[in-house]
Amino acid sequence: MSHRIGIRIAAMALLMSACASALAQGGKPTASSQTAAAPPAASSPAPTDHQLAAAVRHALHATRKRGLKSTFIRVHARDGAITLTGVVADQDQIALAISVAQGVQGVRTIASKLEVRSDGEMKGSQ
CATH class of the missing domain: 1.20.5 (Single alpha-helices involved in coiled-coils or other helix-helix interfaces)
Known part of the structure; x- marks a missing residue:
């Protein structure tokens, strides 16, 4: 039994x-x-404009080993829309900056107002 x-x-x-x-x-x-389940990760709050701009700046700076000189690139964020302004040394750096910015989580659109200037013209603060 x-x-x-x-x-x-x-x-x-x-x-x-x-x-x-x-x-x-x-x-x-x-x-x-x-009722005990955690909310899905997709519902996490969107980053603030300041946080998003800082994340893009950090990503641009981290790309220096790939040839991007981000010293003269300014980043503005508004509701997921990023605007890049400033100067770079060549057209390839513009494409790289746009590509890197698009890879940051929270970025919806990119507007590039970057200009190409030779290294000699990029001395001091532009």
Whole structure:
């Protein structure tokens, strides 16, 4: 008799384990687990304009090893729209700056007002 009870307990444990596994893999959750679930990551608040501009500036600065000289690039953000102004040494740097800015999370659009100037013209603060 105790052997049957042991089998039943093992079967119930196996069934509970299978249910928990199915739930973890995308099965329908119960009402109680819905209220305890964390909100999805996609609903995180959008960065402020200041935070977004700082993130773009940081990304531009981090690209210096790829040839981008971001010293004279100014970044303005407004509701996910980024405006890049200033001067760079060549057309390739404009394309690289735009590409890097587009890769920053939260950026919706890019407006480039960057101008090409030779290195000799880029001395001091432009």
